[in-house]
Amino acid sequence: MHTMTRILCASALALCSSLALAGTADRQARQQWHQAIGEGYQALAVASGQLQSAADDYCTTANDSNRTTLNKAWQRAFLAWQQVRFVDFGPVEQNNLSWQFQFWPDPKNLIAKKANALMGMEQPVTTEQVAQSGVAVQGFPMLEYLLYDTRHLNSDHALPASGACNLLQAVSQHLRSNSETLAANWRSFESRYLDTDAYRDATIRAGMGALEILEERRLAQPMGLRGNGKRNAYITDAWRSGQSMKAVEATVTGLKQRFLPGLTTLLTAEEHAALAGRIQKQFDEVLENFPVADLPMTTAIQQDDQFRVIQSLYVDVSQLATMVNNEAAVALGVVRGFNSSDGD
Template sequence: MKLLYRIGCASLLSLGLISSAQAETPRAAWHAQIGHGYSQLAAATSELEKTADSYCAAPSPASMQALKEQWLSAFSAWQAVRFVGFGPIEENTRAWKFQFWPDPKNLTASKVDYWLNGDKDITADAISRDSVAIQGFPAVEYLLYDERIIDTDKALPAERSCNLLTAISSNLDANANALNTDWTALEERYLSVEDYDNGTLQSAMQSLELLADWRLAAPIGERGNGKPNPYVADAWRSGQSLNTVHASLQGLSDYFVPGLTLLLAENDQMTLAEQFNQQLNKTLDHFEQLPADIAPLMETEEGRKSLKALLEDVNTTKTMLTGPVSAALSVVRGFNSSDGD
């Protein structure tokens, strides 16, 4: 699988993002690593805004391809930090402003259609004050890929479609930069409040539970009524549902595991740390042989087996984190880091 966005951080020390003094504490590692992820997101959304502007100024097949690639790069940067469910991302439904999901009522499509068929001025400010369903990456994906748009006279680069594309992209960039700034400002409190260990660990656990149960098991029919439904997966319109799962798991490896390793080392659990890292890497290895999307794999018995094998390893990774790792670190489930100390 070709993953356009690659974090490329194999370990805490190889990143070189934190000083040796900072590396003495797990929370310092986590703050630095997550901060790097947020800065990557801000850079990617800034590039998306520029690419959208360039496309609408001079549309061509080449600039459309560049736009699609940059959308995926920025969306993957979001997936990499999606496991962070505490701190500034909790404020004002920020996470949904990046990705409104799940969307069983297809509100994203309804909102995009509302703006395209209306006569209101389309600006980033107007988008920022509307529903979260119009503000994030899925709304851009709808403009780029949905047949209800691309096969009509509203297809890009139609004027209102371009106006909406650039407004949403600008809003995404503003939100990413604000998130990055606010995370930096949280540093002193994050490093001083011991319960953020619990908060960070629980956030990763919940992320893996969501990924296993809803982002993989539900689309392939291993949850609920047992019927496969690739339309409940991330990024189904663009055919990138497995790429987004890959980016999320890689984000955990790069932005969560280094701090976890330090915390386990502090508790004389380096063997457990190595086992968890090996299991996560084993899960990541699946993507070398997988396509970008779930849907084509559901069409063959071999493809379905490969998805079930991936799910099995995701579940094993999840169980290891929520089980022996959680027990070794005496994690108390239910902590909400926004409650303070």
């Protein structure tokens, strides 16, 4: 009887110890995620501030040098957003912030319609009007339209026309304000995030959702591997600027830097270190496709030799998505949920 009691006590102690270790790993992972995501949001805020300054400089002095600086500032800020785009919970959910940063997909070309309507107004566009005009106006795609859209650039409204400059500056200011707000709100979110166990699974599902969208909607569909089977570069994000593939690279880099470390902590604590190592290796293999794959999607899907490059990338992304969404999720007991961002 005493022997059985000792066995039961030992089993109970082992179970409690195991639960305690799991709880410690969960909190450690959330600490890693909170810090890494916060650093990403801060980088976005800095880049958005630089973008606003570049917009103001260009509209004050519209020369080639300032235009080059403006284009590069847009690219840096846009790619900074791609690195944290996977986060679909917490402060970024407030006021549809993720959609305000990037309205996509846009099958009805609302961005062009909204831009032309605003630039056609008699009074200058203000930040207040941008804030009230809906998500199609408020983010990176609207600025991309002003900077890169071929038809727009050949119109009377093209930059540095006053209407276009007013819209450029108002949207840039809106982006900067939202970026700074998001970074500050994420810092304030720390206690709730660390003390709420449900954010473990929410963060994992965010990474899973980002990989699923990357595989299916940002690669497979424009490549003609889904739907009607026709290649179509114009359903990708950032097709006007030719930054679609660089955006893919930034998203994968962001997941590797800001999502993978916490996932690795959890997998290792659950005795799945080998799986964590394979996922790490697969992230590296995806990123090895670049910079060769950093080309406009319109070029990639029209030329067979370039198409093979993105085919290789697609295969690597699909394998990564399978490892994370199937193997890691099962190992950690995470059920795939509804993705509220629907492609961000």
